[in-house]
Amino acid sequence: MLAHMNAEALEKSVASGEAHFWSRSRAEIWHKGATSGNVLTIREMRIDCDQDAVWLSVEVAGHGAACHTGRKSCFYRKIEVDEDDRIVLRATGDAPLFDPHDVYTK
Amino acid sequence: MLAHMNAEALEKSVASGEAHFWSRSRAEIWHKGATSGNVLTIREMRIDCDQDAVWLSVEVAGHGAACHTGRKSCFYRKIEVDEDDRIVLRATGDAPLFDPHDVYTK
Numbered sequence: 001m002l003a004h005m006n007a008e009a010l011e012k013s014v015a016s017g018e019a020h021f022w023s024r025s026r027a028e029i030w031h032k033g034a035t036s037g038n039v040l041t042i043r044e045m046r047i048d049c050d051q052d053a054v055w056l057s058v059e060v061a062g063h064g065a066a067c068h069t070g071r072k073s074c075f076y077r078k079i080e081v082d083e084d085d086r087i088v089l090r091a092t093g094d095a096p097l098f099d100p101h102d103v104y105t106k
Numbered sequence: 107m108l109a110h111m112n113a114e115a116l117e118k119s120v121a122s123g124e125a126h127f128w129s130r131s132r133a134e135i136w137h138k139g140a141t142s143g144n145v146l147t148i149r150e151m152r153i154d155c156d157q158d159a160v161w162l163s164v165e166v167a168g169h170g171a172a173c174h175t176g177r178k179s180c181f182y183r184k185i186e187v188d189e190d191d192r193i194v195l196r197a198t199g200d201a202p203l204f205d206p207h208d209v210y211t212k
Contacts, residue, residue, distance in 0.1 A: 002159040014185065014193060046181040047195060049173050053108040055181045067155050075152040075161045079120065087120060089153060 001066045001074045003030075005054060017042050019056055036103045037062030063098040070096030070103075107172045107180045109136070111160060123148050125162055142209045143168030169204040176202030176209075 003021040005013065009029055012020040019040035023030040033039030040058040047054055060066055067074040076094040081087055109127040111119065115135055118126040125146035129136040139145030146164040153160055166172055173180040182200040187193055 002154060014187060045185040046198070047183055047185055048108060048180040049175050049177075049182070050180075053180075054185070069155050071155075074154040074156075074159070076155070077153055079151040079153050079160070081120060092152070 003032075010054065013042065013056075014045070019058060032066075033061060036065075036068075036098070038065055040066065065097040068100060068104070070098040070100050072097060109138075116160065119148065119162075120151070125164060138172075139167060142171075142174075142204070144171055146172065171203040174206060174210070176204040176206050178203060 004024055005020070006022040009020040009022045012029065012031075019032045019042060021030045021032060022028075031039075039061040040056065041061065042056055042058055044057040045054060046056075058066075060072070063070070065072050067076065069076070071094045073094055076092050077089040078092055079087060080090050110130055111126070112128040115126040115128045118135065118137075125138045125148060127136045127138060128134075137145075145167040146162065147167065148162050148164055150163040151160060152162075164172075166178070169176070171178050173182070175182070177200045179200060182198050183195040184198055185193060186196050
């Protein structure tokens with residue numbers, strides 16, 4: 001998954017050892033897994049060369065799924081070009097591990 | 107590495123099979139590796155659940171380094187907390203594969 005952190009989210013992530021992000025749509029700190037139970041416990045945290053991106057290696061609690069669609073990964077579709085030169089999205093086969101309708105009730 | 111794509115960069119990446127980005131600092135399409143020779147040939151391209159992030163699996167030409175510092179990865183430093191509770195950056199040991207001063211002359 002890819003998500004945004006602000007300074008507070010980064011600080012909370014480092015202090016707690018659990019991934020926190022900044023929800024731009026809700027304009028609030030987002031403790032990943034607070035609703036779904038799929039908390040991300042940080043095993044390793046890296047920062048990039050120009051220090052504007054952070055990479056987390058995590059252990060996923062609960063269903064073992066980081067994506068709100070119920071899948072382990074948000075990147076469950078490949079971008080490919082078909083025989084008619086059209087760009088198509090193809091499933092990788094990464095099946096949902098939970099039903100979002102059961103988990104997110106609002 | 108993490109970089110931005112606009113629609114044109116994504117189109118050029120799909121059409122050419124080589125990673126193109128949008129350079130926000132130079133405000134131009136950036137064919138990764140045009141200067142350094144470290145072209146990224148795309149092996150697999152995925153898109154995320156809300157379709158605002160693309161993940162590329164690539165083969166790196168030239169020095170085999172994606173980072174402008176000469177390293178394979180831009181994420182060559184770990185964020186850790188030391189014994190005095192201070193946040194520190196520690197090298198992962200990912201050594202430069204080229205000297206940026208030899209490659210980027212401007």
